[in-house]
Amino acid sequence: MNYYIGIDLGGTNLRAAIADTVTGQIYHQRKCPTLASEGQDAVIGRLVQLIRELIQAGGVDCDIRGVGIGVPGTPNIETGVIQFLPNLPGKWLNVPLQSIIEAQVQLPVAIINDVRAITLGEWTFGAGRGADTVVCLAIGTGIGGGVVVNGQFHLGIGGTAGEFGHHVVELDGLPCGCGGKGCLELYASGPAIAAMGVKEVMHGHTTRIGELVDHDLNRIHAGVIVQAALEGDPIARGILQQAGRYLGIAVGNILGVVSPQRVIFGGGVSRAGDLLLKPIVQTVNERVHVIPLQKVEFVLAELGINGGLIGAALWARRMREERSNGRGS
Ligand SMILES: [Zn+2]
Numbered sequence: 001m002n003y004y005i006g007i008d009l010g011g012t013n014l015r016a017a018i019a020d021t022v023t024g025q026i027y028h029q030r031k032c033p034t035l036a037s038e039g040q041d042a043v044i045g046r047l048v049q050l051i052r053e054l055i056q057a058g059g060v061d062c063d064i065r066g067v068g069i070g071v072p073g074t075p076n077i078e079t080g081v082i083q084f085l086p087n088l089p090g091k092w093l094n095v096p097l098q099s100i101i102e103a104q105v106q107l108p109v110a111i112i113n114d115v116r117a118i119t120l121g122e123w124t125f126g127a128g129r130g131a132d133t134v135v136c137l138a139i140g141t142g143i144g145g146g147v148v149v150n151g152q153f154h155l156g157i158g159g160t161a162g163e164f165g166h167h168v169v170e171l172d173g174l175p176c177g178c179g180g181k182g183c184l185e186l187y188a189s190g191p192a193i194a195a196m197g198v199k200e201v202m203h204g205h206t207t208r209i210g211e212l213v214d215h216d217l218n219r220i221h222a223g224v225i226v227q228a229a230l231e232g233d234p235i236a237r238g239i240l241q242q243a244g245r246y247l248g249i250a251v252g253n254i255l256g257v258v259s260p261q262r263v264i265f266g267g268g269v270s271r272a273g274d275l276l277l278k279p280i281v282q283t284v285n286e287r288v289h290v291i292p293l294q295k296v297e298f299v300l301a302e303l304g305i306n307g308g309l310i311g312a313a314l315w316a317r318r319m320r321e322e323r324s325n326g327r328g329s
Contacts, residue, residue: 005054005067005107006313007047008114008305010034011087011141014043015305016050018058019313024125026306028057036089043090044097048104055105066108067101068316070117070308072142077159077319080111086177087141110319114138114308115267116162118301119146120153121311122264126302131262135254136301137164138267139247139276140222143185147258165189167250184250188243190222190269196239197225208233226272240272241279248283251298255284255291266301273300 006026007016017029030050036043051067058064073085073092080098084091098109112120119128119136128134134148143165147154154161165185166178173182186192197220201210208228213219228236251263270276281298301307 001063001065002317003058003062003064004313004316005051005064006117006309006311006316007050007067007069008117008308008312009043009047009069009071009088010114011036011072014046014050015309016047016054017306017309017313018054018062018064019310021310021314021317024121024310026309028054029309030054034088038090040090040092040095044095044100048101051101051105051107055107064107066110066316066320067105068110068112068117068312068314068319069097069101070112070114070312070315071097072114072144074113074158074160074163075111077110077112077155080109082111108316108320108323110316112312112315113144113146113159113162115144116146116153116155116159117311117315118144118266118303118307119148119162119264119311120314121303121307121309122266122301123148123153124314125310126307127264127299128262131260131297133258133260134262134264135251135258135260136162136264136266137247137251138301139188139265139269140190140267143189143267147260149258164250164254167253169246169249184246187246188250188269190267193222193225193239193243193269194220196242197228197236200235200239205235207235209236222269223271226269226275229272229275237275240275243269244276244279245283247276248280249287251280252284252288255288255293255296259291260296262297262299264299264301266304266307270300 002022006019017026082095115138122128132151136146145162145164166183170182174186176183197209
């Protein structure tokens with residue numbers, strides 16, 4: 001009764017697993033390259049294939065009740081239509097992903113933003129357990145988020161609450177893909193951190209960043225900066241410090257609105273741990289004076305990639321239950 005398939009549609013990989021939505025256990029995890037440049041039909045074909053493999057792997061004793069898919073964008077959570085996916089090649093314009101997949105796998109399908117899925121997973125089974133007001137930020141290719149308020153997963157209009165990557169942190173800052181200017185994503189996401197690293201190497205500064213990639217600028221990504229920082233490189237640490245200050249400003253703004261007991265940081269860049277958390281918390285302490293900060297915990301996500309899978313499965317369960325309640329059954 002509790003088994004749902006959770007899927008993360010990522011820019012690099014598709015990941016999927018069967019999740020027990022009562023215990024948080026996951027089974028039969030699968031991964032394949034997204035290859036988004038082959039276009040949406042090819043990606044949808046791979047999603048369907050993964051779902052079929054999992055149904056088979058679960059076997060007859062595993063009563064899979066539905067499928068949840070976390071996507072890197074803001075889908076319409078009621079209709080399961082994707083308006084567009086800014087960080088994925090291909091058009092993905094007004095794609096009714098939910099109905100296309102439902103028709104092929106004969107299971108109810110629900111679509112949600114990928115970081116909203118992580119938030120739901122972490123709140124239920126991970127770093128957010130036991131707290132009734134939680135904010136989650138995932139720092140990766142973009143910066144996404146999710147919000148839980150007073151024990152309720154807060155979705156806002158059509159599931160759009162939690163777009164922390166588009167908090168303005170520079171009044172006349174860089175233009176953003178969202179149409180705005182000076183958004184947090186441009187100063188603290190994985191690509192922004194990588195760009196800072198490229199600049200340092202280009203300027204000829206001696207840094208572990210260059211050594212780790214044999215001075216090939218094309219190979220610098222955020223993971224390289226994090227690695228160099230963890231190895232003690234002062235320039236890499238300075239870059240994370242800078243990103244952390246911007247994140248701290250955004251987090252301070254969020255604290256003033258939501259007043260959460262816990263703020264969770266996930267996504268690939270959060271592997272930097274304290275090297276990122278410290279400048280965030282320091283900036284918050286310097287700037288936020290209207291919230292009792294001693295009562296706010298700043299923590300790292302606990303579930304890694306599984307958080308998104310479990311969260312997508314939880315979302316599928318919630319939508320299935322809501323739809324059946326809506327029908328009065
Ligand atoms: Zn933006």
